[in-house]
Amino acid sequence: MMGRSKWLVLLLVVAVLFSACAKKQTTPITEEAPAQVASPPTEQAPPSEKAPVVEEKPAQAVITLQDIFFDYDQYNIKAEFKDVLTKNAELLMANPDAKLLIEGHCDERGTAEYNIALGERRGKAALDFYTAYGVKLERLNWISYGKERPFDAGHNEDAWAKNRRAHMVIQ
Secondary structure, X not given: OHHHXXXXXXXXXXXXXXXXXXXXXXXOOOOOOOOOOOOOXXXXXXXXXXXXXXXXXXXXXXXXXXXXXXXXXXXXXXXXXXXXXXXXXXXXXXXXXXXXXXXXXXXXXXXXXXXXXXXXXXXXXXXXXXXHHOOOHHHEEEEEEEOOOOOOOOOOHHHHHHHOEEEEEEO
């Protein structure tokens, strides 16, 4: 008799489980757009006496530095760009948290190896100017891209002149 009651309990559990799994009603998809339902107006809770105070941080100043350009096969800073570097340095001094990456670039003439070295000397020349002005070396870094990232993809003197540059990137 004991075995029979176990089977009855098992059958009862299975029956309950199957009856609980009722067939779901599905809504057929129609081509018509659904009706717009107005959402109920939201009620604003009364201000609490202990509302958190949110302090807004002042917006970070956007610093834009100008690039400088070089003559063919040169890395010395031309007189006309010393004022540009001075203005850049003043902006850096006024924004002591700003860090600068100086990218050295070359035109497409010459080997990749030669242009990497020349781009490095161009970036280093700008870095030396900034440190002489008083910008801390810890805020400055430089890299050379040689001829790999031209500003102007042209193959003439006008394009080459735009590509021989030190590009200033605030980090």
